[in-house]
Amino acid sequence: MAAGIFSGKKALVVGGTGGIGRALALGLAEKGADLTVHGGSSGERLENTLKAIREKGGKAEGFLLSIDNPAAADKIFGICPSPDILVCSYGPFNRRNLEETDKAFWQKTVELNLIFPGALVSLFIGAMMERKWGRILLFGGTNTDTIRGFTSTAAYSAAKTALGVIAKSAAKSAGATGVTCNVLCPGLTDTEYSNEEMLRYNREKSPGGKALNAEQIAAAGLAILENSCLNGAIIPADQGLSL
Numbered sequence: 001m002a003a004g005i006f007s008g009k010k011a012l013v014v015g016g017t018g019g020i021g022r023a024l025a026l027g028l029a030e031k032g033a034d035l036t037v038h039g040g041s042s043g044e045r046l047e048n049t050l051k052a053i054r055e056k057g058g059k060a061e062g063f064l065l066s067i068d069n070p071a072a073a074d075k076i077f078g079i080c081p082s083p084d085i086l087v088c089s090y091g092p093f094n095r096r097n098l099e100e101t102d103k104a105f106w107q108k109t110v111e112l113n114l115i116f117p118g119a120l121v122s123l124f125i126g127a128m129m130e131r132k133w134g135r136i137l138l139f140g141g142t143n144t145d146t147i148r149g150f151t152s153t154a155a156y157s158a159a160k161t162a163l164g165v166i167a168k169s170a171a172k173s174a175g176a177t178g179v180t181c182n183v184l185c186p187g188l189t190d191t192e193y194s195n196e197e198m199l200r201y202n203r204e205k206s207p208g209g210k211a212l213n214a215e216q217i218a219a220a221g222l223a224i225l226e227n228s229c230l231n232g233a234i235i236p237a238d239q240g241l242s243l
Contacts, residue, residue: 003032004030004031004032004033005031005032005226006028006031006032006033006084006085006225007031007032007033008032009032009033009034009084009085010033010034010036010082010083010084010085011025011028011033011034011035011036011083011084011085011086011087012035012036012038012076012080012083012085012086012087012124013025013028013035013036013037013038013087013089014038014076014086014087014088014089014090014120015038015039015040015088015089015090015091016035016037016038016039016049016062016087016089017037017038017039017040017042017045017046017048017049017062018039018042018045018049018191018192018193019089019189019191019192019193019214020089020139020186020189020191020214020217020218020221021087021089021090022045022049022214023214023215023217023218024087024089024137024218024221024222025037025049025053025060025087026049026052026053026056026218027218027219027221027222028085028087028222028225029053029056029058029059029060030056030058031222031226033058033084033085034058034059034060035053035058035059035060035061035062036060036061036062036063036079036080036083037049037050037053037060037061037062037063038062038063038064038065038076039062039063039064039065040064040065040066040067041064041066042064043064046062046063046064049062050062063079063080065079067090067112067116069111069112069116070111070112070115070116070119072116073116073119073120073123074119074123076120077120077123077124081127082124082127083124084128084131084133084134084135085134085135085136085137085225086120086121086124086134086135086136086137087136087137087221087225088116088117088120088136088137088138088139089139090112090116090117090139091112091113091117091139091141091159091160092109092112092113093141093153093156094109094153094155094156095152095153095156096152096155097151097152098151098154101154101155105155106155109155109156109159110155110158110159113156113159113160113163114159114160114162114163114166117138117163117166118163118166121136121138121166121170121181124136125170125173125174125179125181128174128177128179129173129174129177129179132177132178133177133178133179134174134177134178134179134180135179135180135225136167136170136179136180136181136182137181137182137183137184137221137224137225138163138166138167138181138182138183138184139163139183139184139185139186140160140161140163140164140183140184140185140186140234141153141156141157141160141161141185141186142185142186142187142188142238142241142243143157143185143236143238143241143243144157144160144161144163144185145161145164145183145185145234145235145236146161146234147161148161160185163183163234164183164234166181166183167181167182167183167232167233167234168232170232171231171232172232175231175232178228180225180228180230180231181231181232182224182230182231182232182233182234182235183233183234183235184217184220184221184224184235184237185234185235185236185237185238186212186217186220186237186238187206187211187212187236187237187238187239187241188201188202188205188206188211188212188238188241189202189211189212189213189214189216189217190202190211190212190213190214191213191214199211205241205243206239206241207239207240207241208239212237212238212239216237217237220235220237
């Protein structure tokens with residue numbers, strides 16, 4: 001593989017065996033990064049992703065780890081303690097009307113969509129600051145680039161919106177050392193995980209009746225990682241979606 005902008009850099013992609021995460025892992029490899037790819041439970045998905053990277057001349061290793069609570073961040077740190085680039089493409093989507101959202105639902109949603117990525121940032125950013133270079137990319141949800149109201153995703157969207165505070169805090173703490181942290185908020189995106197109902201909804205609601213795909217969002221993510229001017233930014237990639 002030819003030298004790229006990230007040659008010599010080590011990248012960790014959490015949630016990198018499918019959808020947007022996989023597309024980003026492949027894109028980082030094409031730009032020269034050495035990949036560590038995390039997958040949840042499918043050894044087949046992991047091996048297919050590693051194979052695709054290696055077939056293009058990239059370097060890649062990977063591991064499986066089920067993320068059930070924020071303690072998974074410590075386990076990931078133990079496996080891959082010092083990447084130059086951290087991408088967290090993980091955060092289970094769920095919906096429930098606000099009046100039906102109980103404490104357990106709130107807690108689980110916030111733990112996996114806010115506390116877990118927040119813990120990852122806290123664990124990894126120190127070494128990046130010491131090396132005076134680092135890139136962190138977190139993923140928000142659709143329409144979570146600013147404070148909005150939601151009829152059926154209040155818990156999920158509240159957690160994803162709060163990722164912006166993490167990114168802005170990281171930028172303040174580490175920006176002077178060459179470390180960037182940003183949040184990308186995709187629009188309605190079709191992936192292999194989308195069922196027929198989701199595909200139909202995405203078509204109906206997307207501008208022009210055409211949903212985004214994982215490669216389009218990955219391209220936006222790579223552009224953010226490449227651009228050192230972007231730090232503490234919350235960036236929608238949603239075609240101007242209005243729900």
